[in-house]
Amino acid sequence: xxxxxxxxxxxxxxxxxxxxxTAEATRDLPDELPGEFPYTRGIHKSGYRGRxxxxxxxxxFATARETNARYHYLLKNGQTGxxxxxxxxxxxxxxxxxPTSRGEIGHCGVAIDSLxxxxxxxxxxxxxxxxxxxTINSPAAILLAMYLxxxxxxxxxxxxxxxxxxxxxxxxxxAQKEYIFPPQPSMxxxxxxxxxxxxxVPRWNTVSISGYHIREAGSTAAQELAFTLADGFAxxxxxxERGMQIDEFAPRLxxxxxxxxxxxxxxAKFRAARRIWARHMRERYGAQNPRSLQLxxxxxxxxxxxxxxQPELNIARxxxxxxxxxxxxxxxxHTNAMDEVLALPTDKSARIALRTQQMLAxxxxxxxxxxxxxxxxxxxxxxxxxxxxxxxxxERISEYGGVIRAIEAGFFQKEIADASFRYQTELEHxxxxxxxxxxxxxxxxxxxxxxxxxxxxxxxQVDRVREVRRKRDQARCTRALESLRKAAxxxxxxxxxHIVEAVRAYATEGEIMGTMVDVFGLYTERAII
Amino acid sequence: MSAVQAKPLRIVLAxxxxxxxxxxxxxxxxxxxxxxxEVIYTGLRQTPxxxxxxxxxxxxxVIGLSLHSGAHMTLFPAVIExxxxxxxxxxxxxxxxxIPDDDIAELKKLGVAEIFxxxxxxxxxxxxLRKRFPDG
Numbered sequence: 001x002x003x004x005x006x007x008x009x010x011x012x013x014x015x016x017x018x019x020x021x022t023a024e025a026t027r028d029l030p031d032e033l034p035g036e037f038p039y040t041r042g043i044h045k046s047g048y049r050g051r052x053x054x055x056x057x058x059x060x061f062a063t064a065r066e067t068n069a070r071y072h073y074l075l076k077n078g079q080t081g082x083x084x085x086x087x088x089x090x091x092x093x094x095x096x097x098x099p100t101s102r103g104e105i106g107h108c109g110v111a112i113d114s115l116x117x118x119x120x121x122x123x124x125x126x127x128x129x130x131x132x133x134x135t136i137n138s139p140a141a142i143l144l145a146m147y148l149x150x151x152x153x154x155x156x157x158x159x160x161x162x163x164x165x166x167x168x169x170x171x172x173x174x175a176q177k178e179y180i181f182p183p184q185p186s187m188x189x190x191x192x193x194x195x196x197x198x199x200x201v202p203r204w205n206t207v208s209i210s211g212y213h214i215r216e217a218g219s220t221a222a223q224e225l226a227f228t229l230a231d232g233f234a235x236x237x238x239x240x241e242r243g244m245q246i247d248e249f250a251p252r253l254x255x256x257x258x259x260x261x262x263x264x265x266x267x268a269k270f271r272a273a274r275r276i277w278a279r280h281m282r283e284r285y286g287a288q289n290p291r292s293l294q295l296x297x298x299x300x301x302x303x304x305x306x307x308x309x310q311p312e313l314n315i316a317r318x319x320x321x322x323x324x325x326x327x328x329x330x331x332x333x334h335t336n337a338m339d340e341v342l343a344l345p346t347d348k349s350a351r352i353a354l355r356t357q358q359m360l361a362x363x364x365x366x367x368x369x370x371x372x373x374x375x376x377x378x379x380x381x382x383x384x385x386x387x388x389x390x391x392x393x394x395e396r397i398s399e400y401g402g403v404i405r406a407i408e409a410g411f412f413q414k415e416i417a418d419a420s421f422r423y424q425t426e427l428e429h430x431x432x433x434x435x436x437x438x439x440x441x442x443x444x445x446x447x448x449x450x451x452x453x454x455x456x457x458x459x460x461q462v463d464r465v466r467e468v469r470r471k472r473d474q475a476r477c478t479r480a481l482e483s484l485r486k487a488a489x490x491x492x493x494x495x496x497x498h499i500v501e502a503v504r505a506y507a508t509e510g511e512i513m514g515t516m517v518d519v520f521g522l523y524t525e526r527a528i529i
Numbered sequence: 530m531s532a533v534q535a536k537p538l539r540i541v542l543a544x545x546x547x548x549x550x551x552x553x554x555x556x557x558x559x560x561x562x563x564x565x566x567e568v569i570y571t572g573l574r575q576t577p578x579x580x581x582x583x584x585x586x587x588x589x590x591v592i593g594l595s596l597h598s599g600a601h602m603t604l605f606p607a608v609i610e611x612x613x614x615x616x617x618x619x620x621x622x623x624x625x626x627x628i629p630d631d632d633i634a635e636l637k638k639l640g641v642a643e644i645f646x647x648x649x650x651x652x653x654x655x656x657x658l659r660k661r662f663p664d665g
Contacts, residue, residue: 088547088598100576103603104547177549177573218552304552308646341647342629343599417555424556428651437648450629453599527572529558 008431012262013220014422015385021377029380034370038278040271040383042329043294047370048361053325054332055357056133056298060085060110061344062457063464064120067110071125082125083133083334085109086143091178093139095510096461105458108344113465114508118146119153128156132163133208133298138180140167141193141496142512145503148201164205164254164298167193170231170403173525174412176213180513183404185488185520189495191238196496198249206249207235208256208298214412215258216304218420221269222386224258226393227412229276233394234403236285246285250292259321259328260302266321267373268382270328273297275383276390299325300334306341310436311448314338319356326366327373333357343450413528465508472506480505481515488519538658538665539589543571543580545608548598553625553647557593560651566658566665577607584612584620590662594624601628601636609640621661625649 001009001016010016032038035045044050057079060067071082086109089101095113096105105111112118122132127150136143144165151161169186172179179186194206211228219227232253239249255273259266277295281287301321306314315338322335335353337345345353360366373379400406407413426432433439480502487493495516502512542558544551551573562568569587571580584592592612594605605624612618624636625645633644642661645654658665 088600092547100547100574103600104598107599108548172549177551216552217550218556307648309648342627416552417559420552421556421559424560424651434648438650447630525572527570529555529562529568529570 002431006431007433008426011221011265011382012260012423012432013222013265013419015222015265015382015389021381023377025377025381026375029375032374034374037282037290037293038275039294040275041371041374043274043296044370047329048326048367049370052361052367053330054081055079055354055361056081056083056332056334057350057354058083058085058133058135058300058334059350060087061451062106062110062453063461064110064112064117066457068121068123068125071121075125075130081131081133081332084121084135086134086136087111090139090143090509091136093142093180093509093513095508096458096465098510102458105461106453111457111461112143112146112509113461114468114506115146115149115503116464116468116506118143118150122147122150126156127151127154128160133166134163135166137166137169137172137176137178138186139509139513140165140169141189141499142503142509144193144204145496145500148500149503158201160203161201162203164208165193166208166210166256168207168210168231168256170234170407171210171213171228173407173523174214174227174231175217175219175416177525179523179525180517181520182523183407185516186523187238187404188491189516190235191242192494192496194235194239194249194252195242195244196494197252198244202252204252205254206252208254209235210256212256212258212300214416215260215302217416218304218423219416220419221260221262221265222389223393223415223419225269225273225276225386226390226397228255228257229273229280229390230394230397230403232277233280233284236281237402240285246281246287247289247292250281250285250287251289254331255295255297257297257299257330258302259299259325259330261305261317261321263320263324264379264382265386266324267328268379268386270297270299270325270330271371271379271383272386272390274329276387296331298332298334299328299330301325301336303336303340306336306338307434307437308341310442310445311338311341313436314341315352315356318353319360322356322360323364323366326360327371329371339448339450342448344453346449346451348449410526410528413525417528468506468508477502477505477507477511481507481511484512485515485519488516536665537565537567538591538662539567539569539587540591540593540658541569541571541580541584541587541589542593542595543575543583544573544595545575545577545580545604546596546598546600547574548596549573550597551595553597554593554595557595557625557651557654560655561658564655564658577604577611580608581611581615581617585615585617589620590665591621591623591658594622596624596626596628599627601626602632605636605641606639623657
C-alpha cells in the first residue's frame with residue numbers, strides 16, 4: 001500500500017499498517033500490569049520512577065593509555081559504568097604486530113594485546129565500584145580473564161566484580177562475521193564462561209544476546225527479534241545439556257537490541273521480546289526465578305539509519321530512536337553521535353549524543369509513566385503481530401534442526417540479505433524516503449569536524465606488545481599455553497581457569513587464540529550474495 | 530551497435546581488512562549483477578595480495594573494495610601497489626564504505642578511480658561503470 005505521494009505505508013520492515021485501529025484490536029487482551037508475567041509492559045512495577053535507564057556510552061580508541069584518560073574524564077562527568085570498544089585486531093583475536101593488523105590498530109576502538117594493556121586501560125578505576133561492559137565475542141573469554149586478573153591485582157574479590165561481556169558467538173555467524181573457530185568449539189567456550197562465572201563471578205552478565213548486529217546487517221525488526229531470541233534459547237539448551245540448572249544461569253543472560261527509525265514498530269518489538277522470553281522460559285524450560293523470566297536489555301540507536309549527507313540531521317534521527325527505546329522500557333541506552341557515519345565521534349558530538357538522553361530523561365516526561373503506549377489499539381496489534389512472526393521463524397529454525405544447523409545451511413544469512421536488498425530497492429524507487437539522501441538533498445553542504453587517530457598510536461602499540469614478550473617469564477608463559485592446549489583437547493574440561501593462568505603469565509591475546517586455533521581450527525563461510 | 534555482443538564487464542568485489550560488515554557489498558553485488566555485469570564476490574578478510582590474485586584469475590577489468598574499519602588509507606593504496614607489482618595497473622579500482630571526504634581526495638590522487646559513501650544510490654554506481662566502460 002502506498003500513500004498518494006507514492007511512499008509506502010507499511011513499516012520499514014514491510015508490515016502492513018491500517019489507516020486506523022479500533023477497539024477490535026484489544027478485545028481479547030488480558031489485563032496486564034508492569035512487573036507481572038509475561039512482562040509485556042516492563043519488568044519493573046515502577047518503571048523509570050524507581051531508577052532511570054543507565055546511560056552507557058560505548059567508547060575506546062587508539063591505545064590503552066589514551067582510552068584510560070577518556071574513561072577518567074567520563075567518570076568525572078557523572079557516568080557510572082564503562083563500555084569498552086575494542087579495535088579490529090583485538091576483536092579478531094590477533095596481536096598488533098600481526099601483518100594483517102596494519103592500518104587497523106586503534107581505529108574502531110582500543111588495542112589490547114595482553115594483561116599489560118588491560119592494566120593500563122583500567123589504571124585508577126576501582127573495579128569493585130565501576131561496572132564495565134565489554135563488546136567482544138570470539139576472544140571474549142580472554143578479555144574477561146584479563147579483567148578478572150586486574151581485579152585480583154587491585155585486591156578486589158571476583159565476587160564483587162560486576163559487568164557484561166557480549167560473548168554472543170551465534171550472531172557472529174549470522175550477521176557480524178567476527179568468528180574465528182567453527183560453531184561447536186565456539187559454543188563450548190561460551191558455555192565454559194557461563195559455568196565459570198556462575199561459580200566464581202556471580203555478578204557478571206555472561207552473555208549479551210544481540211539483535212543489534214543482525215538488524216544492522218539489514219534484517220527486518222521481526223527477524224531481529226526472532227533470530228536473537230532463537231540464539232538465546234540455543235544458549236539455554238547448551239547450558240542445560242552441560243548439566244546446569246535453569247535458574248542458576250538464566251538470570252545472568254541479558255539482551256541487546258537495535259532502535260531503528262520506525263518508531264512504533266520498534267516499541268512493539270521490545271514489548272514482544274519480553275513477552276516471548278517470559279513465556280518460553282516458564283512454559284518450555286520450567287524456570288521459577290522471576291529474574292530468569294525477565295528479559296533485560298541494552299539498546300543502541302541504529303547506526304545504519306545515519307546518513308553521511310547533512311550529518312547534523314542524525315541528531316534528530318537518534319532522538320526519535322532513543323525515545324522508542326525508552327518507551328519500550330530499555331535498561332540501558334547508547335545514543336549514536338551524528339558523525340559516526342564518518343568516523344569515531346569527537347568530544348563534542350559524543351556530548352550531544354549523551355545530552356539527547358538527558359533531555360529525554362529530564363525534559364520530555366517520557367520517564368514518568370510505565371509503558372505509556374500499553375493498551376493502544378495500534379501498539380497492541382503490532383506487538384501481537386511481532387510475536388506471531390517470531391513464533392513462525394522459531395518453527396522454521398527448528399525444521400533445520402536448530403540455530404547451528406540453520407547457520408551452516410546459510411538460512412539466516414540469506415533471509416537477511418533478501419530483506420536488505422528489498423529495502424534498498426524500495427529506496428532506489430523512492431518508495432521509501434531518506435531525508436537528505438534520496439529526497440530533500442542540499443548542494444552546499446559544509447564539512448563537519450571529525451576525529452583522527454594518529455599513526456604514531458600504531459607503532460607505539462606494536463613496540464609495546466614486543467616489549468611485553470621480551471620482559472615476561474617465558475617459561476611460565478609456555479607452560480600455561482601448553483596446559484591450555486591440553487585442556488582444549490579434552491572436551492570435558494572448562495577452559496576458563498587455563499585462560500586465566502595464561503593471562504597471568506602475560507601470554508598475548510594472539511598467542512592464546514593461536515593455541516586454541518591449533519586445536520579447534522578456523523571457520524570460513526560460503527559467501528552468500 | 531555492433532552485431533557482436535560485447536562480453537559483459539567482469540568485476541571482483543572484495544572486503545579488505547578485518548571488519549565483517551558485508552551488508553553494503555552484498556547489496557552492491559546484487560545490483561551490479563542485476564544490471565548485467567559479471568560479479569565475483571570474494572567474501573571477507575581479503576589481503577591486498579588475495580584481491581589482486583582473484584582479479585587476475587578471474588580476468589576482471591574492475592575491482593570494487595569495501596571497508597568499514599577505518600583502515601582504508603593503508604589497504605586501498607596497498608591494493609594499487611600490488612596491482613602495479615603484478616603489471617596489472619590497468620585494472621580499475623573503486624571503493625566504498627565509511628570514508629571521510631579528505632581521505633577520498635587523497636585516495637583519488639593515489640589511483641583509486643572513485644569512492645561511494647553510505648547513501649550513494651546503486652544507480653549511481655551502475656551509471657559510473659557504464660560511462661567508464663561503454664563497451665562493457
